[in-house]
Amino acid sequence: xxxxxxxxxxxxxDAYQVEVESDIQQQLPAFVTVGLPEGAVRESKERVTAAxxxxxxxxxxxxxxxxxxxxxIRKEGSAFDLPIALGILAATGQILRDRVxxxxxxxxxxxxxxxxxxxxxxxxxxHFASADGVKGIIVPKENAKExxxxxxxxxxxxxxLKEAVHFLEDEQSIKPFKIDISSVFTNxxxxxxxxxxxxxxxxxxxxxxxAAAGGHNIIMVGPPGSGKTMLARRVPTILPDLSVAExxxxxxxxxxxxxxxxxxxxxxxxPFRSPHHSVSYAGLIGGGAVPKPGEVSxxxxxxxxxxxxxxxxxxxLEMLRQPMExxxxxxxxxxxxxxxxxxxxxxxxxxxxxxxxxxxxxxxCNCSTSEIQRYMSRISGPLLDRIDIHISVPSVKFQELSSxxxxxxxHVIRARVNEARERQFKRFxxxxxxxxxxHMESRDTRKYCTIDEKSQSLLALAISKQGLSxxxxxxxxxxxxxxxxxxxxxxxxxxxxxxxxxxxTLDRKLWL
Numbered sequence: 001x002x003x004x005x006x007x008x009x010x011x012x013x014d015a016y017q018v019e020v021e022s023d024i025q026q027q028l029p030a031f032v033t034v035g036l037p038e039g040a041v042r043e044s045k046e047r048v049t050a051a052x053x054x055x056x057x058x059x060x061x062x063x064x065x066x067x068x069x070x071x072x073i074r075k076e077g078s079a080f081d082l083p084i085a086l087g088i089l090a091a092t093g094q095i096l097r098d099r100v101x102x103x104x105x106x107x108x109x110x111x112x113x114x115x116x117x118x119x120x121x122x123x124x125x126x127h128f129a130s131a132d133g134v135k136g137i138i139v140p141k142e143n144a145k146e147x148x149x150x151x152x153x154x155x156x157x158x159x160x161l162k163e164a165v166h167f168l169e170d171e172q173s174i175k176p177f178k179i180d181i182s183s184v185f186t187n188x189x190x191x192x193x194x195x196x197x198x199x200x201x202x203x204x205x206x207x208x209x210x211a212a213a214g215g216h217n218i219i220m221v222g223p224p225g226s227g228k229t230m231l232a233r234r235v236p237t238i239l240p241d242l243s244v245a246e247x248x249x250x251x252x253x254x255x256x257x258x259x260x261x262x263x264x265x266x267x268x269x270x271p272f273r274s275p276h277h278s279v280s281y282a283g284l285i286g287g288g289a290v291p292k293p294g295e296v297s298x299x300x301x302x303x304x305x306x307x308x309x310x311x312x313x314x315x316x317l318e319m320l321r322q323p324m325e326x327x328x329x330x331x332x333x334x335x336x337x338x339x340x341x342x343x344x345x346x347x348x349x350x351x352x353x354x355x356x357x358x359x360x361x362x363x364x365c366n367c368s369t370s371e372i373q374r375y376m377s378r379i380s381g382p383l384l385d386r387i388d389i390h391i392s393v394p395s396v397k398f399q400e401l402s403s404x405x406x407x408x409x410x411h412v413i414r415a416r417v418n419e420a421r422e423r424q425f426k427r428f429x430x431x432x433x434x435x436x437x438x439h440m441e442s443r444d445t446r447k448y449c450t451i452d453e454k455s456q457s458l459l460a461l462a463i464s465k466q467g468l469s470x471x472x473x474x475x476x477x478x479x480x481x482x483x484x485x486x487x488x489x490x491x492x493x494x495x496x497x498x499x500x501x502x503x504x505t506l507d508r509k510l511w512l
Contacts, residue, residue, distance in 0.1 A: 003090035003097050005083040006104045006134060008124035009075055012338040013252050013293070015120070015127035019069040020080060020105075022087030027063035033084075035068030038076040038290060047078075047109045048085045055113035055161045060092050074335060076290045079118045082107035082138070085161055086168070099168045104128055104137040104153070113161040117142035119258035122251055125150035136176065138164055145265035146255060148179040149248065179265065185244055188268035191237040195410045198234065200400030201227055202407075207391045207503060209413055212238045213420035214482030215436035216475075217324065217346040217386065219309070221506060222393030223363065224356045228349035231393070232305045235347060236270035237410035239302070240421050246301045253300055253341065257293045271302030273344075277311035285319050291331040291338045296323050299344035309348040310378040317383055320346070324386050327439070346387065350379075360395060388438065388475045390506040420485040437482045442474055449477040455497040462501045476500045 001024040008015050031045040045066075052059045066084055068075045083105035090097045106124060108116040117140050125137055125147040136154040139147045144157035154176035158164045167174045195205065204220065204227075211218040212235060220228045242250065251267045254260045260267070275284060275295045286294030296304060306312060323329040327343040353372045357363035367375075384390075421436060427448060428434040434444060451459070463473060477492075480500035484492045 001091045001093070003087045003100060005087040005100045007080055007083040007106060008104060008127060009077060009079065010120040010123055010256050011073065012340060013123060013256050015124040016073070017127065018075065018080070020083040020087050021067040021069065022084065022091040023065040024060050024091045025063045025065070029061050030063045032064070033066045033068070035071040036074045037068060038074055040078045041075045041080055044078065044081050044084055047081055047111060048088070050111040051109040051113040051161050052085055052088065054111060057089055057094055058092070060088070064088060074290065077118065077120070078108035079106045081109035082115065082161070082164060085109060086164060089165065095165055095168055102135045104134055106137065107140045109161060115140040115158060115160055120256045121146045122150060122255045125155070126152060128153050138167070142262070144177040145179060145263070146260065148177050149181060149184070149251070149265050151181060181244070184265050185247060185268050188266055189241060191269060191410065193234045193237055195234045195238060195408060195413055196406045198227060198230055198407055199403065200396045201231065201393065204231055204391055204393050205407070207389055208235055209238065209417065210479065210482055210486065211345070211389050213417045213486050214478065215345055215438035216388035216479060216482065218389040218391065219348040219350070219387045220391055220393045221350055221352050223351060223360045223395055226393045226395050228393050229307055232303070232347045232349060233272060234410065235303050236272050238413040238417055239270045240414070240418050242268055242270060242301060249341065250301050253293050253297050257298060259298060271299050272305065273299040273302070274305040274307060277308055279316070281316055281319060284316055285329055286331050286340055291333060293340050296320070296329055296342040296344055297340040300341045301343060302345070304344040304346050306346070306348045309350045310375055314378055314380070318380065321383055321386060348387065362395065385469055385471045388479050389503040391503065392506055416486060420482065423485045437478045437485070440478055445474050445477045449481045449492060451492050451497060454494050455492065458494065458497055458501065466505060468504060472504055476504055479503055
């Protein structure tokens with residue numbers, strides 16, 4: 001007696017089809033799962049056995065063999081519980097075998113037969129289409145909204161193994177779950193924070209606006225309480241709105257990682273990830289026996305904020321260099337190599353010295369020169385070179401704190417950022433790999449960032465005086481191009497270059 005049920009699993013952020021084959025033989029009772037099952041899949045036999053019995057069905061006292069095809073890819077997760085259980089019931093004739101292969105089945109079973117939510121449903125649902133010969137996808141009720149966002153197959157939410165069996169016997173017992181994708185996307189576009197909450201710090205706001213307009217990385221140096229974290233948390237509110245395609249890609253990553261909030265069908269706002277400085281390599285970059293996305297991937301299309309940057313382990317910080325350049329991270333294991341997207345905007349914040357008050361007007365710094373040098377040297381030159389904008393964030397004056405005047409609201413700043421991004425979109429319309437100024441390579445800066453003789457002279461003087469690298473030269477040109485875009489100028493003018501150079505002088509003062 002043999003049955004076949006369709007299911008799915010994820011490999012990286014993409015899904016693939018899995019055929020769950022169940023074979024029942026007249027031999028000594030045994031339950032064997034083959035097809036490279038990992039942890040949770042191997043343990044499914046206990047859950048499936050109890051769920052079948054507690055749902056008033058008969059578990060066969062025979063040899064049960066489950067094959068998960070393709071057999072050369074490791075299977076991880078609990079999504080195969082439901083298809084395994086239904087496959088056994090079909091193979092033993094308790095339900096019709098010609099019905100179970102018409103649907104894709106996903107779900108984790110509890111011991112009493114109820115279904116629990118699983119991660120990664122969105123990419124699994126997006127993998128299938130009606131052309132594949134399946135009529136729909138059966139998922140736990142908690143995953144119905146997420147699965148429906150794929151818009152590929154009818155989604156049938158079920159609460160238990162019994163309900164799934166009743167649906168297969170009578171397809172009319174459950175109606176397909178309907179969702180208005182555009183409405184969900186619009187309603188989810190809401191930020192709690194706003195830039196108008198920030199008092200003072202006008203120069204810092206300007207630098208963050210430039211960073212948002214061009215997708216540039218930025219580091220803020222200032223004493224405790226100057227507002228670095230407050231500023232960083234509001235950067236997503238001035239970034240361009242996510243498109244539906246970007247929102248789906250972001251949601252896929254969070255779904256695969258199991259980080260999608262309950263009852264959340266779509267992540268429609270820019271992610272903001274702020275890992276603690278004790279984060280591990282796997283936590284930041286991604287990894288594990290079966291690699292999962294790290295913070296750099298969870299921040300895709302959004303902001304990765306490293307507060308107190310020198311407190312992070314130096315070797316972990318150095319791991320950021322590759323994803324900052326390539327906008328993706330590759331994790332290699334003996335059995336597989338996975339690539340996750342990592343197109344984030346890095347915002348780093350730090351104190352100017354161990355005590356935090358070096359250069360402050362109202363506080364005395366107690367750190368020695370050697371202590372300050374050791375503290376600043378925790379951030380290497382190559383990593384610092386990859387950060388386009390370096391700014392100082394001074395303490396806020398009392399007059400600014402007590403002022404009743406509100407600053408610009410986020411939507412006003414975002415409008416200017418959107419206009420600048422629109423100019424970049426038109427400029428790079430024939431460059432499929434470039435989405436903003438920060439993504440330009442050296443050959444692109446020579447093509448799109450031409451400057452006049454006066455600007456060349458200023459840049460030559462800055463490089464000779466400050467000892468800037470060739471990479472810093474390119475990044476100054478990129479930032480100058482963004483400043484020109486914000487000003488609505490087709491040409492990069494002297495003032496734009498001067499402001500861009502200003503954003504590269506802080507590292508020369510503090511790190512030397």
